[in-house]
Every structure is written in structure tokens, then in C-alpha cells.
Amino acid sequence: MPGEHLEDALDAAARFRQYGIPTIITQLGENVTQRSQAEGVCQHYLHALDEIRARGLDSEPSVKLTQLGFDVSKDLCMQLLDTIAARAHALGNYLWVDMEGSAYTEVTLELYRAMRSEYPRMGIALQAYLRRSPQDLEQLLSIGATVRLVKGAYREPPDIALQSRHEVDDAYVGLASRMLRSRSNPNSGRMILGTHDLKLLQRVKTFAETNAIARSAYEVHMLYGIRTADQIRLVQEGYTVRALISYGSAWFQWYMRRLAEKPSNLWFVVRSVVG
Secondary structure: OOOOOHHHHHHHHHHHHOOOOOEEEEEOOOOOOOHHHHHHHHHHHHHHHHHHHHHOOOEEEEEOOHHHOOOOOHHHHHHHHHHHHHHHHHOOOOEEEOOOOHHHHHHHHHHHHHHHOOOOOEEEEEEOOEOOHHHHHHHHHHOOOEEEEEOOOOOOOOOOEOOOHHHHHHHHHHHHHHHHHHHHOOOOOOEEEEOOOHHHHHHHHHHHHHOOOOHHHOEEEEEOOOOHHHHHHHHHOOOEEEEEEEEOOOHHHHHHHHHHHOOHHHHHHHHHHHO
16 A cells, blocks of 8 residues: 555556556445545545546546445445445546455446446456356346456455465356456456456466457456566566556554455465565
8 A cells, every 4th residue: 555545646646657557546445334434425426437538547446345335225325325426427538346345246236237237437356266256257248338347355255255365266266267268249348357466467367368359358456565576577578568556544443354364365375575
């Protein structure tokens, strides 16, 4: 994290611009329990969109449904998501809908599909380790959705998610390959590989090269502060890279929850930082 405040995130985005790396910004926080909190998050993102435009940055906000009050009221969440999407659309920006634990997968996809019909400049994250993801991907591809494929970081039971790293890696490559094949459809959305795993990324890159899929046909998204040198190298090799910048005062609660859910998340960060 570059800091706790929006200004810290946007300053970091401005610095990354010199490397040719645009960004995504997300304010940490989830599972809000009060309507006023959710409305405050909405106002924050509206302000963030205006600031991005004022600074001339190529930076796209990403939100979570539970951060917008889904646990308070589904209708409230839809209303606030629509408000942010409308502002992003008016400013010519993108809006990302992040994916949370499996209890929210179905409703996240439902709300995304409903919103995307009115706001096509919306993207959604898809978690490769969920057993349902191949079917979900087909539905998303059928509507030309913009998809950011990630491995998945929540602790899920075996009947819902793949458990071994080998299985998850193979699932990721399979889904990524399906996404890349869909690029032949002129109505397909942006295709994003959200991973810091360079070996896994190389497997997907090899598939693309073997099938004559241009580097410009897909993007690579990585976290701010992790593998920065590799992000710059990928840009120099002709790939589109975005850095996801997290910020906010809820960083400690978010971090401890992620560790409690999946202690291996700590080792992922350590391995990524030290290379």
C-alpha cells in the first residue's frame, strides 16, 4: 500500500505512469453493516472518479458488493453500484466489480450481468479455483464481458473449490486459454490475467504465442509493490500491465482476515516481494 488515503493511491498511480503502467484503485473494506457506511463508500468512489479525471490518470476503480452494503440490503447495494457505474460511464472510465467469498459469487455475477447491459464498461473478477468457474466463464463470454481471471484467495471447502496448487494452476491455464480463444470474437471484452506467478504466466503466454494471439489481445494485472521490476519488464516486452493499488484505514482488519482465512497468503506475499 502507498498509504491510507485516496491521495496516496492517486500519487502512486501518477508515479507508475512514467513506466507506462496504468492502474486500478480500490479502497479496502468489506461486509459493512450500516447503510450510512455503504453510502459513504459510494460517495468516496464518486469523488475518486472525479479526482482521476482531474488528474488526467488512466486509473479504474474496483468495488466489492459487501462494501456497498449488500449485507444490509441487496436493493441498496444495487442502487449504490448503479450510481458509481453511471458516474464512471459519464466520465468514460471503467468500473470493476471484485469477487468475494463463494457465498457471494452467484449474486455478484447476477448484479454484474444486470448492470453491464446498461454500462458495458464494467469488468468482473473470476476465481479459477472455484469448481463452477468454467460454466460462469462461458456465460460471461457469451455477453462479451470483461473478465479479470485470478486464482482465488479465500478459504473454501473441497466441494466448492480446488485445493491443490497443481489443480488450481491447471484450472487457471484452462480458463485463460478459453478466454484467449474468445478474442477472435469482435464483440469480446477485455481479457485480463491477474497473477504474480511468473511460471503460470509463461504457460499462458506460450499458449498465446503458439496460437498466434497478439500480446495486445490481453492484459496482465499485478498488485502495487509486488514484482514491480517484472511489471516494467512486461511493459517493455509489449504487454499491457495494470497495477492494482489498495489503500484505506481498514488495511489491518483486511490483512488479518486474509491471514485467518488462508495463512498461505503470507508466504505468497513474501515470495513475491523477494522474488
